[in-house]
Amino acid sequence: MTPARASDAILQVAGLHTHLGDQWLHRGLNFSIGRGEVVALIGGSGTGKSVLLRHCIGLTRPSQGKVKLFGENICELSRERLNKVRSRYGVLFQEGALFSSLTVAQNVAAPLNEHARLPPRLRDELVAMKIRLAGLPMEAANKRPSELSGGMKKRAALARALALEPELLFLDEPTSGLDPISAREFDYLLRVLCDSLGLTALMATHDLDTLWGMVDRVIVLHAGKVIADGPVKEVAEIDHEWIRKYFSAHSGYR
Numbered sequence: 001m002t003p004a005r006a007s008d009a010i011l012q013v014a015g016l017h018t019h020l021g022d023q024w025l026h027r028g029l030n031f032s033i034g035r036g037e038v039v040a041l042i043g044g045s046g047t048g049k050s051v052l053l054r055h056c057i058g059l060t061r062p063s064q065g066k067v068k069l070f071g072e073n074i075c076e077l078s079r080e081r082l083n084k085v086r087s088r089y090g091v092l093f094q095e096g097a098l099f100s101s102l103t104v105a106q107n108v109a110a111p112l113n114e115h116a117r118l119p120p121r122l123r124d125e126l127v128a129m130k131i132r133l134a135g136l137p138m139e140a141a142n143k144r145p146s147e148l149s150g151g152m153k154k155r156a157a158l159a160r161a162l163a164l165e166p167e168l169l170f171l172d173e174p175t176s177g178l179d180p181i182s183a184r185e186f187d188y189l190l191r192v193l194c195d196s197l198g199l200t201a202l203m204a205t206h207d208l209d210t211l212w213g214m215v216d217r218v219i220v221l222h223a224g225k226v227i228a229d230g231p232v233k234e235v236a237e238i239d240h241e242w243i244r245k246y247f248s249a250h251s252g253y254r
Helices: 049-056 081-084 103-113 120-133 149-163 180-197 208-214 233-238 243-250
Strands: 011-020 024-032 039-041 064-069 089-092 170-171 198-205 219-222 226-232
Touching: 011 049, 011 198, 024 049, 024 198, 024 208, 024 219, 024 226, 039 049, 039 180, 039 208, 049 064, 049 170, 049 198, 089 149, 103 120, 103 149, 120 149, 149 180, 180 198, 180 208, 219 233, 219 243, 226 233, 233 243
Parallel strands: 039 198, 039 219, 089 170, 170 198
Antiparallel strands: 011 024, 011 064, 219 226
C-alpha cells in the first residue's frame, strides 16, 4: 500500500521539528496516513516515536510544523475544538495506562463519561459491548488492573480506546511485555478490528513479528528524519545500515 496523498489523509504530519533540551529530536518529519491503513512507526531507542505520538494526539506541541487530524491543524485549535477532535480517535498508551483504582468497566466508561452524555443503562451496555469486542470475558469487567494478566490489561486498554467508536487508533508499543503467543493474539485481534470496523491505526513498535504479520506500511525514523516509508517488504530491502541491522534480527526474514 502506497503512502496516502495529503488530500486523502486522515493524519498528516508536515515539516515537524521537535527541540528537546539542547538538541533537535525531529528535523522536518513529513508523512500522511490514509483511511483504513494500519501503519507502524519504528526507529531506534531515543528517536522520538512516543514523542511523535504525543504530538499527533495533541498532548504536546512540536517546536515547528503541523499535525493535521481529520483536516484540522491540531496545533492551532482551541481547547474546546481539540476536545471534539479527540472524541474521534482512541489511544492505547504504553503499558496500558489504566486507572489503577478503577475496575475495567469503569476504565472503559471514563471516555464516555467525559465526552458523551448517555443514560447510565445505555452507557453500561456500550461498556459491556467494548469489553467483549476486545476479547475479554465479562467477569473481567469488575476486576481492577492489578488483578489482570498482561494480555488482559492490553485488551482492557484497547476496550477503553474503542469506547467512543473512533475512526483512528494510536498505539504505543501495544505488544510490549507480552509473551509471543499473547502478542500474536493481540496483533490478530487488532487487525480484525481495524478491518471489520474500518479503523485507521498508527502504532509505535519494536516488534518485528507485528510488522511482518499485520501492518500495511512502516515508517522509519532515524537521526531526526523519516528515512523510509512503504510496505514492510520493500522497506526491509532498503540498503541502509540501521534498516539492515533491524530486519536482520528477525529469524524468519529472507
